[in-house]
Amino acid sequence: MAKPHGKPAKTDPLAELWPGQSVPLLKALHILTHNGGLNADSRRKLKQVLHLANLIRPALDWAFREKEQPVLADLGAGKSYLGFILYDLFFAKEGRGTVYGVESRHELIETSKKIAAESHFGRMQFLESAIRDARLPEGKADVVTALHACDTATDEAILFALENEARFVALAPCCQAEVARELDHVKGPMQQLWRHPIQRREFGAQLTNVLRGLFLEAHGYKVRVTEFTGLEHSLKNEFIFAERHQRSNPQARVEFDKLVQQMGVAPALLKF
Numbered sequence: 001m002a003k004p005h006g007k008p009a010k011t012d013p014l015a016e017l018w019p020g021q022s023v024p025l026l027k028a029l030h031i032l033t034h035n036g037g038l039n040a041d042s043r044r045k046l047k048q049v050l051h052l053a054n055l056i057r058p059a060l061d062w063a064f065r066e067k068e069q070p071v072l073a074d075l076g077a078g079k080s081y082l083g084f085i086l087y088d089l090f091f092a093k094e095g096r097g098t099v100y101g102v103e104s105r106h107e108l109i110e111t112s113k114k115i116a117a118e119s120h121f122g123r124m125q126f127l128e129s130a131i132r133d134a135r136l137p138e139g140k141a142d143v144v145t146a147l148h149a150c151d152t153a154t155d156e157a158i159l160f161a162l163e164n165e166a167r168f169v170a171l172a173p174c175c176q177a178e179v180a181r182e183l184d185h186v187k188g189p190m191q192q193l194w195r196h197p198i199q200r201r202e203f204g205a206q207l208t209n210v211l212r213g214l215f216l217e218a219h220g221y222k223v224r225v226t227e228f229t230g231l232e233h234s235l236k237n238e239f240i241f242a243e244r245h246q247r248s249n250p251q252a253r254v255e256f257d258k259l260v261q262q263m264g265v266a267p268a269l270l271k272f
């Protein structure tokens with residue numbers, strides 16, 4: 001029978017939890033209230049992390065298939081929602097591998113360490129460090145994630161992935177000011193594209209992400225750029241997922257250089 005008109009039925013996000021997913025962890029992360037319920041903010045966060053876990057799943061499936069002790073590094077980790085959820089869903093279940101959270105803010109590191117200890121997540125480690133200075137004991141990471149790492153921190157994450165020979169890189173870039181700032185000084189036939197500050201910001205972000213994709217391709221990654229999640233959840237909605245399948249790609253490097261030359265700007269950290 002057809003449903004009567006009225007408010008659309010709300011889907012229950014708790015029904016979307018993965019089998020065996022830890023409810024106490026979700027409470028500790030304040031994704032669930034202490035009664036096990038959801039508010040508007042936590043509902044959004046839960047949907048976002050579960051969606052992200054699905055997007056990153058192929059990388060972790062590969063890592064657990066191919067590596068005895070897979071390593072995932074989450075950079076600009078913030079409260080480490082992503083690291084905790086991925087540890088719970090993959091690393092705890094498998095009983096092997098390590099998750100590192102890299103974050104520059106001391107108080108966030110301290111809270112994350114406490115939650116990891118309470119959750120008995122013994123193979124979850126936190127490094128209080130800028131991404132560019134972070135060194136893993138293994139010297140390698142199989143999967144690197146950086147979710148909404150601010151401005152040039154995403155570029156630091158790309159360099160970290162290369163230095164640590166990551167097979168997979170998952171990025172959801174955040175606010176990007178650097179290239180937009182430089183565009184302000186670039187004159188030429190295309191200048192109308194970034195004349196107004198809001199357009200300069202958006203065009204700068206677009207150009208930054210295009211160059212990031214090409215940079216990864218030039219280093220041998222196959223790059224897929226998709227929507228991160230519905231716009232109602234985040235205005236920073238681009239998801240860059242890259243898998244390394246060769247050492248380098250000279251043609252992509254030519255395209256990167258050509259675009260930098262045409263535009264006259266590039267993220268400073270990614271200049272060849």
Ligand SMILES: C[S@@+](CC[C@H](N)C(=O)[O-])C[C@H]1O[C@@H](n2cnc3c(N)ncnc32)[C@H](O)[C@@H]1O
Nearest residue numbers: 076077078103104129130131147148149150153
């Ligand atoms: C917008 S928050 C995102 C946090 C988390 N990834 C998430 O999506 O919930 C960005 C975090 O990155 C950290 N951060 C920014 N730049 C960083 C850098 N260069 N090195 C390490 N952490 C950085 C900030 O302190 C902040 O906690």
